[in-house]
Amino acid sequence: MNRLQIPIEHKKLANGLHVVVAPDSAAPVVTVGVYYKIGFRLEPQGRSGFAHLFEHMMFQGSANAPKMQHIKLINSSGGVLNGSTSYDVTNYYQAVPSNALERVLWLEADRMRALKVDDENLKNQRDVVKEEVRVNVMNEPYGGFPWLDMPPVAFRNWANAHNFYGDFADLDAAHLGDVQAFFKTYYVPNNAVLLLLGDVKPGEGLALAEKHFGAIPAGAAPSFADPSEPEQNEERRGKVREKFGTLPAIAVGYLMPTRRTGDWCAMALLDQALHGGRAGRIHRELVLEKQIAVEVDGGVDDLFGYNGPTQMTTKILHKPEHSSEAALAAFDVVIRETQEKGISADELQQLKVKWRSDYYATLESGRGGYMPKYGLMHLLACFTLFDNEPQLVNTILDGFIAVTPEQVHEVARKFLRNEKRAIVFRTPAKNGLPAGAGVQEVA
Amino acid sequence: MSSRAVEVAKGVPPLAPEREVVWPKRTKERLSNGLQVILAESHSIPKFHGQLIFLSGNAAAVDRAPGLAEITATVVRTGTQKRASRRLEEDLRRIGGDLSTEAGSDVSAISFTGLSEFAEPLLELVQELAREASFPEGEFDRERRQKLEEVKLNRTQPGFLASERLRQVLFGAHPYAQVSPSEAQVAAYKRGDLQSVYREFYTPQNALLLLVGDFEPQELFKSVEKVFGSWGGNKPAAKTFAAPANPRGRRVYLVHVPGAVQTQILAGCHAITRKHPDWIKLGLTNTLYGGAFNSRLVMNIREDKGYTYSPRSAVNALRQHGYFSVSAAVRNEVVAASLTEIFYELDKLRSLPVPETELADAQNYLSGVFSLGLATQDGLLTQFSTVAQHDLPDDYLETYRAKVRAVTCEELLATAQKYFDSANMQIVLAGDRMQIESQAVLFGEVQAFDAQGNSLQS
Numbered sequence: 097m098n099r100l101q102i103p104i105e106h107k108k109l110a111n112g113l114h115v116v117v118a119p120d121s122a123a124p125v126v127t128v129g130v131y132y133k134i135g136f137r138l139e140p141q142g143r144s145g146f147a148h149l150f151e152h153m154m155f156q157g158s159a160n161a162p163k164m165q166h167i168k169l170i171n172s173s174g175g176v177l178n179g180s181t182s183y184d185v186t187n188y189y190q191a192v193p194s195n196a197l198e199r200v201l202w203l204e205a206d207r208m209r210a211l212k213v214d215d216e217n218l219k220n221q222r223d224v225v226k227e228e229v230r231v232n233v234m235n236e237p238y239g240g241f242p243w244l245d246m247p248p249v250a251f252r253n254w255a256n257a258h259n260f261y262g263d264f265a266d267l268d269a270a271h272l273g274d275v276q277a278f279f280k281t282y283y284v285p286n287n288a289v290l291l292l293l294g295d296v297k298p299g300e301g302l303a304l305a306e307k308h309f310g311a312i313p314a315g316a317a318p319s320f321a322d323p324s325e326p327e328q329n330e331e332r333r334g335k336v337r338e339k340f341g342t343l344p345a346i347a348v349g350y351l352m353p354t355r356r357t358g359d360w361c362a363m364a365l366l367d368q369a370l371h372g373g374r375a376g377r378i379h380r381e382l383v384l385e386k387q388i389a390v391e392v393d394g395g396v397d398d399l400f401g402y403n404g405p406t407q408m409t410t411k412i413l414h415k416p417e418h419s420s421e422a423a424l425a426a427f428d429v430v431i432r433e434t435q436e437k438g439i440s441a442d443e444l445q446q447l448k449v450k451w452r453s454d455y456y457a458t459l460e461s462g463r464g465g466y467m468p469k470y471g472l473m474h475l476l477a478c479f480t481l482f483d484n485e486p487q488l489v490n491t492i493l494d495g496f497i498a499v500t501p502e503q504v505h506e507v508a509r510k511f512l513r514n515e516k517r518a519i520v521f522r523t524p525a526k527n528g529l530p531a532g533a534g535v536q537e538v539a
Numbered sequence: 540m541s542s543r544a545v546e547v548a549k550g551v552p553p554l555a556p557e558r559e560v561v562w563p564k565r566t567k568e569r570l571s572n573g574l575q576v577i578l579a580e581s582h583s584i585p586k587f588h589g590q591l592i593f594l595s596g597n598a599a600a601v602d603r604a605p606g607l608a609e610i611t612a613t614v615v616r617t618g619t620q621k622r623a624s625r626r627l628e629e630d631l632r633r634i635g636g637d638l639s640t641e642a643g644s645d646v647s648a649i650s651f652t653g654l655s656e657f658a659e660p661l662l663e664l665v666q667e668l669a670r671e672a673s674f675p676e677g678e679f680d681r682e683r684r685q686k687l688e689e690v691k692l693n694r695t696q697p698g699f700l701a702s703e704r705l706r707q708v709l710f711g712a713h714p715y716a717q718v719s720p721s722e723a724q725v726a727a728y729k730r731g732d733l734q735s736v737y738r739e740f741y742t743p744q745n746a747l748l749l750l751v752g753d754f755e756p757q758e759l760f761k762s763v764e765k766v767f768g769s770w771g772g773n774k775p776a777a778k779t780f781a782a783p784a785n786p787r788g789r790r791v792y793l794v795h796v797p798g799a800v801q802t803q804i805l806a807g808c809h810a811i812t813r814k815h816p817d818w819i820k821l822g823l824t825n826t827l828y829g830g831a832f833n834s835r836l837v838m839n840i841r842e843d844k845g846y847t848y849s850p851r852s853a854v855n856a857l858r859q860h861g862y863f864s865v866s867a868a869v870r871n872e873v874v875a876a877s878l879t880e881i882f883y884e885l886d887k888l889r890s891l892p893v894p895e896t897e898l899a900d901a902q903n904y905l906s907g908v909f910s911l912g913l914a915t916q917d918g919l920l921t922q923f924s925t926v927a928q929h930d931l932p933d934d935y936l937e938t939y940r941a942k943v944r945a946v947t948c949e950e951l952l953a954t955a956q957k958y959f960d961s962a963n964m965q966i967v968l969a970g971d972r973m974q975i976e977s978q979a980v981l982f983g984e985v986q987a988f989d990a991q992g993n994s995l996q997s
Contacts, residue, residue, distance in 0.1 A: 099585045122583060123914040124558035162546035164833070164842060169551060171833035172900035174907010191914075193907045195555040202552050223845030230801040231848055231868040237695045294914065295558065339798060340695040343688060373637070375628035384624065387681055390688045415688070446633045453635030453654050456584040460915050468914035 100456055102472065105298040106486050109306060111314040112286025114480045117301040118293045118472060126294040127469045128200045129189040130208065131477035134282040136260040137183045137404055138321050145262010146270055148181040149225050150278050154188060155179065156217040158203075159210035163217065166203050173199055176467065183260075184403040185481060187474070191467050194295035198304055201290075205308040208288070211279050215272055222267055229261050237340040241522050242347030242409060243397070249334030250349055250518035255323040256405050284315030289480045293469045323404035332518040337525055341413075343390060344420050345522040348427065349407030350512055352396060356483070361495040362503040363511060364399055367408050368447045369439050369504070370430070371395040375446075378410060381430045388423050389414045400492070401478045407518070420521050431512050438505030451496055459489070560910045562936045563919065566756040568763075572770055573744035576763055577923060578756040581916045585655050587752025587759075588920045591665055592928060593647040594747070595740040598714035599778050603732055606720040608642035608740065610686055611733040615649075615741075616640045617678035620671040624678060627664070636661045640668065644715055645858040646928055647740055652917075655753045659762045666766045669741050679730045687725045694990040697803035697868070697969040700794045704988065705807050708792055708965045709862050713783035721991070742772030747927050751920045783860065785809045786965055789983040795972040795995060802874050802970030806881065807864035808960040813856040813929040819942045820954040821863070825854050826901045827951070828888055828959070829865060833900070835884045836865070844880070846873045858929060863958055871970060875978035878966065885964075888955040892948045906940040 105117040139147040157163040170177045175192030188207075190200055233239035244261060251257035290309060292301040328351065338345065353359035370378050371394045382389035394410035414423040439447075458471035472489065479488040566578045600607040616638070617624045631638055636653035638661075649668055653661040693699045703718050710716035748767070750759060785808075811817055822830075829836030829852030840846045850867035865885075869877045912918030926935050968979055972987055972995070979985045987995040 120583070124560060125911055125914045160550055161548040164838065165546070165548040168833045168900070169548060171831050171904045173554060174903045174910070176908060176911070177832070191911050193557060193910060195557045197555070198552040199554065220842065220845045224841055224848050227801065227846070227868065227870060228848035230870065235697060235799055235801040235868070237692060342691055372632065373628070375632045380625065384681070390685055446629065449635040449654070450632045453586065456586055457652070460584045468911060468918065
């Protein structure tokens, strides 16, 4: 039933850099991304937040494009740019009118070849990153919930359990030597993929990639710490104080099965059965029917884009007149139902249609409408770096369409178990009860 | 006041010749019931995006209660004569659709996207919501309670508190001053009030249907006629409001957020609507000031001084009035230092002509970014929707880039002098009063408020 086939050219240059071209000449716009296979999960111990701080440093200047020049040259070519750090990859991307393609490649090659930054740049970006953490986490109601709250509760391996945005003491301790070492270790062509999407002919794109990136020397293959977790055999619980908001919040995370297995596909559809918008079972039960919760959402953060232990997480903001145990009990009723009865063939059929529709949207999706093909870029990058198989973009849907109701029932029993989950309670410092109401203990 | 000389790049490849920017043809039709329909093809994915826009929003009902159009839109989605909430949501999922209902100051809208193969059933569902929403009692009660919690949560967010206060300061007695109801106002919402708003606003004569995506326009238009053809209803009576007074003199409004570890700065002044002949010039001046990553404000207070992560400026156009605003979330110690730089950069643009090369960079940015919207169905819909909502000329998209490129340095200077009204900027600070008030007083008379909008004693 997959009606969308993306044309893809894939080549590995002699220095190990993957190049992927997905041509589409409908609009005179090209999206260019470079992904490096290092994220915050495997950043150095004692340097929490460093992968993200380093991402900021990549905008601070390279040998031929000093500070602000990359940004200035993209903006003045009519384009937009950004970067982001996630668990297992860091990306740099820009969307520009296609006449700026070669300029973008020159800029990305320059910073891959020779980052050129100093102490003043580092101090400046450390200050900027601290304000980023304040605006997104410390000064924001439910900031960091649950993506920063959950890891230390759920995981035992430092790689998965630490503060990914960074403790300020660790950010302060970072020095220029760390920046240079991190660059030398991970930002080598043989640990990266270059992506060209949109108004570019494959032959021309590959030739330009060779011209600008071909001479960058390969580095030693980076060694990566082992991110695996010891087996979890007990439910784990933790508490975090909520400084501004008045609603109690709960996050429940279950470990996901191994990526690209049949169980993984079935779990992804079960995830949709549970969390898929207002038709999702958790929303229906907790928000619409029992009306314990005010807001419910969740799922796997970035299903195709992780390469280590990951959870499917449910977030619940519930009314203060219900206890958190009562809200959790109501959630457990929903989970138990999928374990006892599975889901019907009709529900699964609905989920598959929605899944296919969502998948197409992901491929096209811009960021705020101004980063065309961001989703396609992200999937191609992850399928190349983790699987060496960018063509998965055209075939991965098949695995989800093939899932049976029995498989969904099976993964519900196998993976949605209390001893495989972790729970975070984010408890408001302020009482948000309506006047005269007491806490009810009934579910 | 950049403390460090900017170095230029060496050996940058030149730009290749530009490919022509061609906006897809729009098919415009009007049904006999008055519904305006605009369709455009875009075949990037086998889906389509649509919006049914009603040209009445919260402003048109503010005399009854703030936010009334918004809560109406919320409850519209919870049931129709034919389908209860659960059935609605499952039917939507069955055809791979997404749908949202919302209202702003000027419009109410049902936005949707779905697979092309199920276009007609999705249009039927939209039609049902527009025409036969049943406002079930239980759903209304539930949504009102949710709204109450949302209003409470909003008042713990510095960004929201700052923007709410700025709108009140700039628009006074005009309905645009109201961005959110109070808890008491939400508690007083009545189901019957929502139904009246629905009957008045949700009519074909008050509506525009935009459709962009993978379809054949004439064929889809036939579905539109079939689905929406028998819908009836009149245009609501037009409402006019007295123009808001333009605040004179620089003043500071401090919204106290106890324990805040950062201060949200938001400063603003009156500007113009999208229909105003200066709109493009002001957009360009804003791009240079703080509207792009490569702008003077970002260079100064982020890349040079490290005061903030996300400084920006914006020209905000509502249908009847507009305003210019500058925002930055900064650490508490540098509130005064940041404001000093914010005004320094405004006054510099008001005093000195911009170098030709900097103007050219900004022109390329604005015209280039404008055409990025061509590449996605959603990007196209956004542009068509802007043109329709603001009643812009038919060739607005086609002529925009040439107009941007025709602006001169002299015009830019005149635009900054006219609209970057630094002497009369209203400054809102959402932060911990104890930590920032001594800095606030340096910029004007300070009035302090709590998160609920009550005045605090000085």
